[in-house]
Amino acid sequence: xxxxxxxxxxxxKMIHVLLGKLGFMGRKSEIICDVSHGRTTHCNELTRTEASxxxxxxxxxxAAVTARQPRATQSQTDGKTELINQIYSAAWEFGIIYGNTIxxxxxxxxxxxxxxxxxxxxxxxxxxxxxxxLKKTLQQFKAINRHKSNK
Numbered sequence: 094x095x096x097x098x099x100x101x102x103x104x105x106k107m108i109h110v111l112l113g114k115l116g117f118m119g120r121k122s123e124i125i126c127d128v129s130h131g132r133t134t135h136c137n138e139l140t141r142t143e144a145s146x147x148x149x150x151x152x153x154x155x156a157a158v159t160a161r162q163p164r165a166t167q168s169q170t171d172g173k174t175e176l177i178n179q180i181y182s183a184a185w186e187f188g189i190i191y192g193n194t195i196x197x198x199x200x201x202x203x204x205x206x207x208x209x210x211x212x213x214x215x216x217x218x219x220x221x222x223x224x225x226x227l228k229k230t231l232q233q234f235k236a237i238n239r240h241k242s243n244k
Contacts, residue, residue, distance in 0.1 A: 128147045
């Protein structure tokens with residue numbers, strides 16, 4: 094029986110540093126539970142593969158928060174930005190996101206991206222979607238809100 098090795102000490106340190114930078118230390122157990130698919134809530138019980146995935150995910154979140162978007166044409170940028178704003182509003186309406194601080198926005202991006210990857214019409218993160226894909230995602234979020242308001 095082949096078992097995967099557990100997380101290394103440098104990986105644990107890296108995860109703690111990245112969680113700290115993002116202000117996610119208070120949600121560490123929840124994030125670890127999600128990455129391990131409910132197997133554990135303790136960082137030291139992650140496998141090396143799970144730890145590598147989490148580190149990559151956290152680094153992407155830091156990059157998303159700090160990086161500037163490459164320049165597209167002004168109309169493309171404005172159109173995609175408007176759609177993303179509408180998606181955020183729709184997500185707020187059906188209660189998937191909350192809060193207004195920078196930390197909340199990072200968590201909200203994580204939650205929306207998680208929803209899109211798992212249950213979205215387009216199985217991509219918002220930043221990877223085209224204008225047309227963002228429109229489909231917005232339609233899905235609006236449909237969820239209509240369904241919720243009909244109950």
